[in-house]
Amino acid sequence: MKNILRNLRAEREWSQADLAAKLEVSRQTVNAIETGKYDPSLPLAFKIAAIFKKRIEEIFSNNENNE
Amino acid sequence: MSSVLYIRYENLYKLTMKKSEKRYTIQFIAAMLAYVVVLFVCVVLLKQFLDSWIRIPLAVAPLIPVLFGLYAFLRKLSLLDEMQTRIQYEAIAFASLATAMLTLTYGFLELAGFPRLSMTLVLPLIGFLWGIGLFVAKRRYR
Numbered sequence: 001m002k003n004i005l006r007n008l009r010a011e012r013e014w015s016q017a018d019l020a021a022k023l024e025v026s027r028q029t030v031n032a033i034e035t036g037k038y039d040p041s042l043p044l045a046f047k048i049a050a051i052f053k054k055r056i057e058e059i060f061s062n063n064e065n066n067e
Numbered sequence: 068m069s070s071v072l073y074i075r076y077e078n079l080y081k082l083t084m085k086k087s088e089k090r091y092t093i094q095f096i097a098a099m100l101a102y103v104v105v106l107f108v109c110v111v112l113l114k115q116f117l118d119s120w121i122r123i124p125l126a127v128a129p130l131i132p133v134l135f136g137l138y139a140f141l142r143k144l145s146l147l148d149e150m151q152t153r154i155q156y157e158a159i160a161f162a163s164l165a166t167a168m169l170t171l172t173y174g175f176l177e178l179a180g181f182p183r184l185s186m187t188l189v190l191p192l193i194g195f196l197w198g199i200g201l202f203v204a205k206r207r208y209r
Contacts (some may be wrong), residue, residue: 025149025150026148028209032209037209038150040149041149
């Protein structure tokens with residue numbers, strides 16, 4: 001899965017550690033989600049969406065073609 | 068107001084998580100050090116009590132610090148987030164399967180005349196393989 005987490009985070013000038021604390025996960029987990037190496041669970045995806053006030057499908061997309 | 072509270076809560080979260088994680092790590096290391104000491108003392112004492120019933124509690128006494136260590140380890144596992152849990156799951160699965168295969172293979176080799184090895188070697192073997200599994204699993208998500 002692809003996502004725009006890194007951009008959203010950069011817009012708000014949050015570090016990976018800042019976002020990790022908001023999500024109650026480790027900084028490594030935020031990094032792995034951003035690089036697409038780890039796909040978050042549905043509850044965590046909802047939490048991410050709530051923090052950025054967006055819908056899940058606005059942040060995550062199934063493949064690299066549709067954004 | 069709510070954002071201030073939120074920030075405070077975040078810092079509290081960071082602080083408490085780090086503190087308790089650290090505490091369990093310290094507990095684990097302390098338990099392992101205690102294990103080495105108890106093991107050493109028991110091995111020395113055991114030689115003098117070989118014909119007494121005391122040899123049995125003496126022989127299993129090193130298990131007590133091991134249990135404390137396992138308890139601290141399990142508490143630490145419960146603090147992990149979902150990706151860290153997955154990494155641990157992969158490492159532990161690898162360690163269990165590899166240990167099973169290695170001990171089974173060696174068990175058969177013993178039938179072919181290889182020297183009998185102590186069962187106490189199994190735990191360090193699990194620990195070693197778990198470390199390898201952890202290293203590989205962590206790289207996959209980096």
